[in-house]
Amino acid sequence: MQPVVIDRVRIFDGQSVVGTGSVECADGVITRVDTGSAPSPSPSALASASAEVIDGAGRTLLPGLIDAHTHVFGAESNLELALAFGVTTELDMFMGPPEATRALCALAGERHDLADLRSSGLLASAPGGHPGVTMPSLPTVAGPGQADAFVAARQAEGAHFIKIMVDDGANHGMSLPALEPATVTALADAARRRGLLSVAHVSAVWSARLALDSGVDVLTHLPLEAALDDAFVGRAAERGRAVIPTLAMLEVSAPRPSTATGVARSLADDPRIAGLLPDHARAAIAEGHEGLCVEHPLPAHDLRHALSSVARLHRAGVPVLAGTDANHRPGRACPVVHGVGLHAELALLVEAGLTPAQALTAATSAPAAYFGLSDRGVIAPGRRADLLLVTGDPTTDITATRSIEAIWRGGVRFDREAYRERVASHTAA
């Protein structure tokens, strides 16, 4: 593999802009980061003679983006779409069957044209609850006594973390049994004992409280009916919990009149995105309604409650991790699609009050640190060469993440032009 030097580039290392300089990669890892502080020979002069040198003037180099909440549903095309928009790693929050999930994770580990993948595999839910009520083959957890066996089975199947559904189906107009607090506590404990993180789906105030008080590590989604209060965010901070808000999905789930910005749905019109968007993804963004999309909103449902919760959590020091809940799959249209959706999430995190640099941290070093992906998410020698080169400065204008010049996954450059041509030929046909 030919070494690559990206020269004269603004470097966002996963936390902040550390300066303008050069980054060298060889054999899939970052081998050198030089911000030009030392009066040494010019960075490109230090590069090995065989290195490809890319001029990064006017551009910013970031760690490859991590989407901390997606659903791949076994579709390689979702991982390709993700990578085409700079998402080099996805954390899948429910997929089956287990053999297929494990096979896809293995494949994504090897293929340089797909985003890398970690998955919870099957999720824990109550018998007759959401979503098992429509998936009879899904194993359920009837009480605390079944928690350890459930977690052990997922671990044996290769799950990278444990997903717990705390939901009574109200968002879908149903009234279903939800997991009891003692059962959620037993699941979180079992996961911790076995060295796995636990992640709870919570989309209402009651379920967020239940999950927090049951010792779950990560909460995902946020209530639309009210903002989380100071007591809640204080406890979350004290206990070292993290939150994946999935604002992109919440935005399209909130009743239309209260949609503050229409960020997620406007992506398809952005010329920086449109040319690489397959028809099925464009149609899904415009018309899709699968996923969390709340079918029975309460009068109080409003995206602004979730934005306010994000601001409070962030101020209290709770790590906010960028995740989209991208659900799109062939034949089922969800308006939040892989890869593209993360650019909406970043913009919505900024709208909630994070600085652009903090939003970028939420999509790079923060999820890597929280989920134990210690080889990525940061630009530093020895880390994986998962890199995103964009025009402009996304630490001042977050939408600059859409102006993608190049993407490397494990040091291999994604052929974006070939992808663009494939998309165009599909559209023509």
Ligand SMILES: [Zn+2]
């Ligand atoms: Zn989800």
